[in-house]
Amino acid sequence: MLDKKNLIKYVFDVYVYSILVFFINRTSRHTEYPVETILAIPPWRLQMLGTYLPILLLVIVAVLFGFVTLLLSSLIGPKKSSRIKLAPYECGCEPVGTARERFSIKFYLIAMLFILFDIEAVFLYPWAILYKKLGVFGLVEMGVFILILFVGYIYVWKKGALEWD
């Protein structure tokens, strides 16, 4: 019933769970409230910081990976520099002009439009969570919001701002 593969997975799960429990117990800040109040809160919200532990581990591993890789290559890598090696790499061609070129305004336009529609997307998240509670009222509300921005989208499209000319 419990073959080797399942056993390893089981041991790993118990290990991760015990770390989580340890972290949750240490970071619980809700002890000053009476028991009934705490029981009314859904458990996944009470264990807020504990549930963020994987993200914290990811950040730590990512930062360590960057630092350790750079440190190791600077410590044990050979350093014999020549003029050609130190030249900036431009797809194997000879570098032309300086690296500090002025960029086209077209990039700025794309970035600006990206931000504006990004903010529109941010408003969709709370609406999506409340979708069932708001019902038709919420649908109409968000419909008006999207419609006004859709006018902007049509304007951008018709003016050719999305084209790279």
Place this chain on the structure above:
Amino acid sequence: METLFFLIVSIVAIASAVMVIACRNPINSALSLILTFFCLATYYVMLDAPFLAAVQVMVYAGAIMVLIVFTIMLLNIRIDATRRHSHMIFFGSIVGFATLFNTVYIVMKSRAATPATTVNVEALKAGHTELIGREMFTNFLLPFEITSILLLVAIVGAVVIAKKKI
């Protein structure tokens, strides 16, 4: 444990904020600013505000930073140009200190108004994102719809300013 974590994040936040104004290369300043934004997102998580944390990373560390980096690349600031504009440091520090005093004043005032333990049980029961949504789609319905007009104006403005031939 949490106090220790808070201290570590604070040190990183202050160090990266100092790097923003101390770096000579504007691109380095922009990258330090991303780190500051991530520290702020961590604070929001610690204050039980995960929606704000997500918005902080998505809009500020993502979109606004793209805009700042593009602006730096557009303006093409040379490193030796910083010496010519040294008189701006004086006016910049006046604005900076005014903002600092303003922030300290608001924090002191709000701390006097609310009790020391600020764990909002109501917010935890309903969930932070749902609470924001409920307020936004009922009490603040008109401001929410006006936001779309504001975004529309910004879209039109961006096209008019940045497009060569309209």
